[in-house]
Amino acid sequence: MAKYLNEHNSAETVNARMGNNTNPRLRQVMGSLVAHLHAFIKDVEPTEQEWGVAIEFLTRTGQICSQSRQEFILLSDVLGVSMLVDAINHRRPSGATESTVYGPFHVDGAPERQMGDSINLDGLGELCLYEGRVLDLDGKPIADAYIDVWSDNEEGFYDVQQPDIQPPFNNRGIFRTGADGRYFFRGIKPVSYPIPDDGPVGQMLEKLGRHPYRPAHMHFLCGAPGYDRVCTHIFVTGDRYIESDAVFGVKDSLIVDFVPVQDGDVKWKAEFDFVLDKV
Structure with a gap:
């Protein structure tokens, strides 16, 4: 495994940094998240300006959240993720x-x-x-x-x-x-x-x-x-x-x-x- 991250080994290099005592379920979840996120970046190849817009969008999403409003749940809803999680957890x-x-x-x-x-x-x-x-x-x-x-x-x-x-x-x-x-x-x-x-x-x-x-x-x-x-x-x-x-x-x-x-x-x-x- 390479010591330093490059375009081709990025996900593997990040996931290799996880400690040996990491909770197994957390290791699975974060490993998959990193792999899919890096695959997404390689697929769409965002410009630095576009990635900045994405960070700014997430920042504003968090800033508008309050005790009476949860914008991240709304984001999950409109992307179909809430319904997918519901379907997986409620198979009948x-x-x-x-x-x-x-x-x-x-x-x-x-x-x-x-x-x-x-x-x-x-x-x-x-x-x-x-x-x-x-x-x-x-x-x-x-x-x-x-x-x-x-x-x-x-x-x-x-x-x-x-x-x-x-x-x-x-x-x-x-x-x-x-x-x-x-x-x-x-x-x-x-x-x-x-x-x-x-x-x-x-x-x-x-x-x-x-x-x-x-x-x-x-x-x-x-x-x-x-x-x-x-x-x-x-x-x-x-x-x-x-x-x-x-x-x-x-x-x-x-x-x-x-x-x-x-x-x-x-x-x-x-x-x-x-x-x-x-x-």
């Missing part, structure tokens, strides 16, 4: 409900509500009845399953984005199934909305000719004792962004027909069954 048998990205707007401590209650506290938006069952892979109902749900409001904002406008826990709630595994609650028909695009990631999307929008969706976190929980969305059929989700979260099995109904104040109905795999 055929028939089990597919997962998708967790997203930044889940809140711990949402109130547990009575089955059939409305999660819509501000009275805005078109009311929708959500219903279905929680089942195992054999089609049997799962009792005492929890369904943690959250969505944006009619303007495309989550309550945590508008703490002075929306009531706490607006469009959020937790429900638990009975022996029949059935759930039903009222929320609003969600709307599409843009991810934060006023920072480096948004500027990158614009340069790439990509929009920042997510198609309309309702979030679900569903689990039960003895079963593997699933974090997923259901998406509104026909949404204009369904095939170009900015964070690549859509899967065919999660696209649901929101059917128009006339039942008092309820204007829509969405049915979806969750199928859980045992731990």
Whole structure:
């Protein structure tokens, strides 16, 4: 092994500097990172000015991060990495409900509500009845399953984005199934909305000719004792962004027909069954 780095031995020379007592998993991860990063550099051959722009982009990405905003997660999302990591870590048998990205707007401590209650506290938006069952892979109902749900409001904002406008826990709630595994609650028909695009990631999307929008969706976190929980969305059929989700979260099995109904104040109905795999 050469002592000094050159264009041809760069990755090998860097990785050879790792100490003998380096954690094996860290050695594997960093070794692969260095190898792929150096291969990328050799492939695109950036100018020094271009590499400076890349460093400046990463610097600005870090600088805009705060307790309420994580631009690096946003970067991971729009590059499809978040969904790839999710897919690798949540491989499920055929028939089990597919997962998708967790997203930044889940809140711990949402109130547990009575089955059939409305999660819509501000009275805005078109009311929708959500219903279905929680089942195992054999089609049997799962009792005492929890369904943690959250969505944006009619303007495309989550309550945590508008703490002075929306009531706490607006469009959020937790429900638990009975022996029949059935759930039903009222929320609003969600709307599409843009991810934060006023920072480096948004500027990158614009340069790439990509929009920042997510198609309309309702979030679900569903689990039960003895079963593997699933974090997923259901998406509104026909949404204009369904095939170009900015964070690549859509899967065919999660696209649901929101059917128009006339039942008092309820204007829509969405049915979806969750199928859980045992731990």
